């Protein structure tokens with residue numbers, strides 16, 4: 001691939017997914033795109049870039065985006081965000097939403113589903129205290145390929161050995177050939193669909209809790225700021241945003257502030273109980289429950 005071809009590819013990825021590929025990543029791009037080239041029967045990577053430029057093959061575009069995303073994930077990844085869910089967020093919102101008994105959670109870059117299913121398993125543990133509650137977990141990702149895998153809920157031996165306690169494996173999974181399938185009870189707690197974080201996601205409505213972990217790290221500063229600003233606007237006024245260990249809001253948006261006692265947890269800067277912060281250009285619409293937009297999983 002020539003330098004101008006690689007530059008076009010970088011601009012394409014940035015515009016379509018937010019992925020900011022640095023100039024030193026040409027070798028990585030070439031090795032990841034080689035299987036795509038073969039699959040589409042193109043004679044060279046130059047031909048692949050030319051086909052992208054022509055913009056006539058949406059399937060090729062999707063395959064290129066999917067080949068370039070990093071889908072690394074595992075059950076209860078990093079532990080702390082899940083301890084936070086069980087010990088801080090769930091008790092907090094069970095109290096705050098005691099009247100409506102409604103809770104909306106969004107995993108905004110869910111990959112193959114281990115993150116939303118980890119939350120669903122924790123909710124299942126709390127089921128006795130959640131009688132009469134209506135709890136939605138929406139799990140989205142840019143990549144249809146990973147969302148299809150997440151929906152199937154089928155994991156390899158290697159995947160269930162990463163982070164999943166044995167008791168939860170035995171309780172919620174059954175062996176299917178050499179794989180493990182998550183139970184319908186846990187599967188049905190999560191709605192899956194594709195969604196691109198750099199596009200409009202206001203139709204999803206407002207959420208009490210958003211997990212958006214280990215995806216902002218792939219974006220440049222301007223894209224991180226824009227996405228964080230829109231995530232803040234998708235939170236209920238007293239909602240909580242959970243970011244990955246290497247991610248922060250500091251220096252990126254004034255619409256969100258870290259919760260001092262809980263690493264990785266962020267609140268809206270104008271949340272009730274926090275001193276008001278002037279947020280340039282940010283509008284925070286009043287919280288309102290959204291219709292059952294998310295019931296139909298795609």
Ligand SMILES: C[S@@+](CC[C@H](N)C(=O)[O-])C[C@H]1O[C@@H](n2cnc3c(N)ncnc32)[C@H](O)[C@@H]1O
Pocket residue numbers: 016017018019069070071072073074077108109110111112115140141142143146195196197198212213214215244
């Ligand atoms: C490294 S995985 C993180 C998965 C999970 N949140 C975790 O922390 O284990 C990053 C995911 O972000 C998705 N992704 C990348 N760009 C995206 C975008 N613009 N919108 C939505 N998802 C995106 C990728 O497809 C990938 O599955």
